[in-house]
Amino acid sequence: MRKITYGEGIREALREKMLENKNVVLLGEDVGPYGGTFGVTKGLWEQFGEERVRDTPISEGVIVGASVGAAATGLRPVAELMFIDFLTFGMDGLVNQAAKMRYMFGGKISVPLVLRLPAGGGISAGAQHSGSLEAWVTHVPGLKVVYPSNAQDAWGLMLTAIDDDNPVVYIESKVLYSQKSELPDKVEPIPFGSARIAREGSDVSIITYGKQVHDALKAAAALAKDGIEAEVIDLRSLYPLDKETIFGSVGKTHRALVVTEEVKRGGYGGELSALISEQCFDELDAPVVRIGALDAPVPYSQVLESLVLPSAEDIIKGVKEML
Amino acid sequence: MYRKMQSIRKFEKTASVFFAEGKIPGFVHLYIGEEAIAVGACANLRDDDYITSTHRGHGHIVAKGGNLKYMMAELFGKETGYCKGKGGSMHIADAELGILGANGIVGAGHLIATGAAWSAKYRGTDQVSVCFFGDASTNQSTFHEAMNLASLWKLPVIFVCENNLYGISVSQARHQNIQDISERASGYGMPSLSADGNDVLTVYEKVGEAVSRARAGEGPTLLEFKTYRHHGHFEGDAGAYRPKEEVEAWLQKDPLPRFESYLLDNGGLTEEELEAIRQEIDQEIREALEFADASPYPAPESSVRDIYSDLIEEARIR
Numbered sequence: 001m002r003k004i005t006y007g008e009g010i011r012e013a014l015r016e017k018m019l020e021n022k023n024v025v026l027l028g029e030d031v032g033p034y035g036g037t038f039g040v041t042k043g044l045w046e047q048f049g050e051e052r053v054r055d056t057p058i059s060e061g062v063i064v065g066a067s068v069g070a071a072a073t074g075l076r077p078v079a080e081l082m083f084i085d086f087l088t089f090g091m092d093g094l095v096n097q098a099a100k101m102r103y104m105f106g107g108k109i110s111v112p113l114v115l116r117l118p119a120g121g122g123i124s125a126g127a128q129h130s131g132s133l134e135a136w137v138t139h140v141p142g143l144k145v146v147y148p149s150n151a152q153d154a155w156g157l158m159l160t161a162i163d164d165d166n167p168v169v170y171i172e173s174k175v176l177y178s179q180k181s182e183l184p185d186k187v188e189p190i191p192f193g194s195a196r197i198a199r200e201g202s203d204v205s206i207i208t209y210g211k212q213v214h215d216a217l218k219a220a221a222a223l224a225k226d227g228i229e230a231e232v233i234d235l236r237s238l239y240p241l242d243k244e245t246i247f248g249s250v251g252k253t254h255r256a257l258v259v260t261e262e263v264k265r266g267g268y269g270g271e272l273s274a275l276i277s278e279q280c281f282d283e284l285d286a287p288v289v290r291i292g293a294l295d296a297p298v299p300y301s302q303v304l305e306s307l308v309l310p311s312a313e314d315i316i317k318g319v320k321e322m323l
Numbered sequence: 324m325y326r327k328m329q330s331i332r333k334f335e336k337t338a339s340v341f342f343a344e345g346k347i348p349g350f351v352h353l354y355i356g357e358e359a360i361a362v363g364a365c366a367n368l369r370d371d372d373y374i375t376s377t378h379r380g381h382g383h384i385v386a387k388g389g390n391l392k393y394m395m396a397e398l399f400g401k402e403t404g405y406c407k408g409k410g411g412s413m414h415i416a417d418a419e420l421g422i423l424g425a426n427g428i429v430g431a432g433h434l435i436a437t438g439a440a441w442s443a444k445y446r447g448t449d450q451v452s453v454c455f456f457g458d459a460s461t462n463q464s465t466f467h468e469a470m471n472l473a474s475l476w477k478l479p480v481i482f483v484c485e486n487n488l489y490g491i492s493v494s495q496a497r498h499q500n501i502q503d504i505s506e507r508a509s510g511y512g513m514p515s516l517s518a519d520g521n522d523v524l525t526v527y528e529k530v531g532e533a534v535s536r537a538r539a540g541e542g543p544t545l546l547e548f549k550t551y552r553h554h555g556h557f558e559g560d561a562g563a564y565r566p567k568e569e570v571e572a573w574l575q576k577d578p579l580p581r582f583e584s585y586l587l588d589n590g591g592l593t594e595e596e597l598e599a600i601r602q603e604i605d606q607e608i609r610e611a612l613e614f615a616d617a618s619p620y621p622a623p624e625s626s627v628r629d630i631y632s633d634l635i636e637e638a639r640i641r
Contacts, residue, residue, distance in 0.1 A: 067438060073438070074446060108416065144631070
């Protein structure tokens with residue numbers, strides 16, 4: 001066993017796939033010699049060269065749009081936007097082109113593109129650099145969406161993402177980049193749609209992903225001291241979604257708490273909550289509860305930011321209110 | 324080239340009639356009047372070269388070698404269409420012919436064509452990518468982003484602007500403060516020119532030069548061809564925003580009779596030979612119509628197929 005960071009997990013998966021397949025290319029702002037805004041691509045430019053690790057102009061439209069054209073004609077581009085918030089500039093390429101091409105063209109064109117999007121708050125970066133926009137992309141048929149919570153999953157999900165023939169939105173939690181976790185000697189690809197039970201429990205199911213998995217585990221540990229055993233489900237993949245694991249857990253605990261970092265209004269947490277309510281109504285002993293950010297842009301001041309974003313304490317409170 | 328131009332004209336005349344009769348649903352944007360550009364440009368291309376098209380795409384698809392039967396079936400919304408009835412007039416693609424799709428989003432093709440050119444260059448082929456687009460799309464950010472990257476990375480892409488003088492109902496004078504779109508290339512260090520888009524030989528020659536440059540690794544070119552659409556922006560649009568005299572003047576410059584005169588005077592062809600070609604095409608159109616008419620509509624389960632390569636959406640209770 002060894003320990004590496006979440007950021008290194010992503011990088012090692014990129015390296016592994018680039019060594020395996022010459023058509024895997026990286027592009028984005030500062031991904032070359034600089035090594036990426038968060039250092040994820042460090043060393044890859046030196047190893048694979050300018051043609052395979054390409055710095056682009058600051059132009060998210062070109063990063064996404066050119067990746068679509070390249071993916072449709074034989075490459076497997078892995079594109080990075082510096083922050084998920086900048087997807088606003090790349091939205092047409094992703095939503096109207098990448099996601100719809102296969103369908104509109106009768107299944108005859110594939111777009112094997114991976115779009116890396118660092119997301120989330122917690123670093124006082126302000127409202128334009130702290131977004132959690134998974135609802136935007138999970139809403140779109142044609143896209144797959146994954147969101148790892150630890151180094152091993154980051155690695156394993158990236159291996160699968162690069163091999164996938166569909167556009168994959170790979171969301172990364174900025175505050176987890178430097179967090180280390182233990183890995184086996186050989187990391188296997190993680191199939192999409194397979195959630196991980198991060199902690200077993202019998203009293204309530206906490207369904208979450210990304211950074212909030214860590215908050216949920218912290219909350220579960222605190223709740224255990226009061227005799228409440230929470231089961232924590234790390235979804236890993238938001239679409240396709242592992243409904244079986246969710247429904248199985250809710251069938252066991254009879255209570256579901258959905259935790260996301262996004263603004264609750266119109267969020268992906270609402271989709272999860274509705275799905276559980278629709279499909280597990282007879283199993284539920286209480287209404288499904290959602291924990292998310294306040295309906296506000298993410299503020300700069302640390303005092304306000306921690307108030308707006310959900311925390312382990314919010315999860316503890318939420319669980320106690322359900323019981 | 325004449326055969327292709329006539330195929331486009333006759334295919335679209337037919338589409339116009341069937342749209343009016345209600346047999347073709349949705350939106351249909353006709354290319355009639357602009358045939359010289361698609362045909363002149365694509366005559367320089369191989370099957371493995373790429374094109375991106377606009378929502379006025381029939382001409383580009385035919386010019387690149389598209390099959391009239393599958394096109395007509397697609398317009399009819401049939402299972403046998405190019406896109407199994409899920410794309411329609413605005414979304415016809417053919418991967419085998421390098422047709423990366425007609426596109427309903429104005430300006431989207433610039434980036435896709437640029438990406439395809441990058442891919443060709445990276446893979447070490449000498450394929451080129453031709454991006455067809457209208458005058459109004461050069462006001463989109465995508466145009467500028469694509470021009471910048473293509474010139475920076477010296478990509479084998481040829482930007483072919485079909486300047487038909489109108490962005491839907493808004494004349495060029497009311498949507499940009501320049502007359503020649505080719506001027507826009509100077510900001511990107513890219514060669515460019517403006518030329519007569521109703522003369523197929525001019526188009527063929529100018530695109531040919533740009534294709535040679537691109538294949539030789541010398542990078543992109545912006546070519547602007549002035550032209551005019553005979554119909555409104557879409558079928559059903561009467562085009563009342565265009566002065567009658569202007570329409571009349573451009574009808575006089577129709578690229579088809581113009582090329583016919585050239586072929587009769589200088590190409591060694593007789594009127595009988597041209598008529599024989601026209602009749603062959605009429606026959607092809609009739610066959611395409613019969614094929615489209617006889618083809619089945621897509622099965623219900625098709626509505627949730629082809630979204631992903633490997634997943635099938637569940638048919639849920641709504």
